[in-house]
Amino acid sequence: MxxxxxxxxxxxxxxxxxxxxxxxxxxxQSIALGLGLVDQTKVVTASSExxxxxxxxxxxxxxxxERVENGTRSGLRLTFEDQGPGIPDIALALTxxxxxxxxxxxxxxxxxxxxxxxxxWSKPGEGTRVSILRWK
Amino acid sequence: MERIPIxxxxxxxxxxIQVDMHDRLALTLQDDLxxxxxxxxxxxxxxxxxxxxxxxxxxxRMLASxxxxxxxxDAETVVVGMQPAVAITLVELGLPMRGIRTALDVxxxxxxxxxxxxxxxxxxxxxxx
Numbered sequence: 001m002x003x004x005x006x007x008x009x010x011x012x013x014x015x016x017x018x019x020x021x022x023x024x025x026x027x028x029q030s031i032a033l034g035l036g037l038v039d040q041t042k043v044v045t046a047s048s049e050x051x052x053x054x055x056x057x058x059x060x061x062x063x064x065x066e067r068v069e070n071g072t073r074s075g076l077r078l079t080f081e082d083q084g085p086g087i088p089d090i091a092l093a094l095t096x097x098x099x100x101x102x103x104x105x106x107x108x109x110x111x112x113x114x115x116x117x118x119x120x121w122s123k124p125g126e127g128t129r130v131s132i133l134r135w136k
Numbered sequence: 137m138e139r140i141p142i143x144x145x146x147x148x149x150x151x152x153i154q155v156d157m158h159d160r161l162a163l164t165l166q167d168d169l170x171x172x173x174x175x176x177x178x179x180x181x182x183x184x185x186x187x188x189x190x191x192x193x194x195x196x197r198m199l200a201s202x203x204x205x206x207x208x209x210d211a212e213t214v215v216v217g218m219q220p221a222v223a224i225t226l227v228e229l230g231l232p233m234r235g236i237r238t239a240l241d242v243x244x245x246x247x248x249x250x251x252x253x254x255x256x257x258x259x260x261x262x263x264x265x
Contacts, residue, residue, distance in 0.1 A: 023190065038224050041219075041221040041222060041224070041225045042224075045191075052192075110228075110230050113229065
């Protein structure tokens with residue numbers, strides 16, 4: 001069944017303070033969705049990893065927070081977009097421990113593990129878009 | 137500039153992280169804490185994270201770095217009060233947090249620190265696992 005977007009909001013990610021604001025917005029949305037504490041923590045942690053990636057590797061960007069429905073299920077979909085350098089090798093970027101920066105290389109792979117659905121699009125020179133979804 | 141307070145408690149330093157830290161604040165804490173360890177000749181550091189609602193890879197790495205740096209400065213570190221949801225998430229995230237001693241609360245953390253410091257004095261310098 002197709003996913004229907006119930007509500008949406010967007011936030012800019014330009015500085016490390018914005019990463020904190022994204023975490024807080026995701027926490028609010030997770031509570032509104034009725035997620036339990038462990039699931040809230042997973043979504044907020046995943047959003048923190050991806051927001052930091054957007055800032056550090058994408059040079060800043062935008063996150064779209066969407067409440068979605070799929071028939072009987074409802075969930076939270078977060079899409080992080082940047083117009084940065086892009087990822088030349090997505091499979092490699094998804095490998096645990098692989099990093100081009102000074103992180104631990106857990107951002108993408110960790111966010112994927114913490115989510116029910118994960119999508120990534122990236123093109124060198126154009127940017128990166130990562131989408132995660134957690135169903136209730 | 138915003139800072140996380142570091143309290144001296146006898147021979148130990150106590151850091152209670154109560155805010156949702158942005159990355160720069162985490163790095164400031166690292167600098168401040170290493171400075172305070174040397175200034176007070178502290179042999180133990182307790183980091184209370186019971187108010188932290190998430191620990192992501194950045195904060196996890198910061199905690200591990202603090203433990204390593206403190207060790208080089210002859211101080212042991214114990215992270216106390218991690219919330220269960222945070223522990224579950226950290227494992228799923230793939231952050232092993234090896235090399236970090238943990239305890240359930242500040243009191244147990246103090247006991248763990250005393251043990252760790254005694255072990256260190258017995259010539260076992262590899263007290264950070």
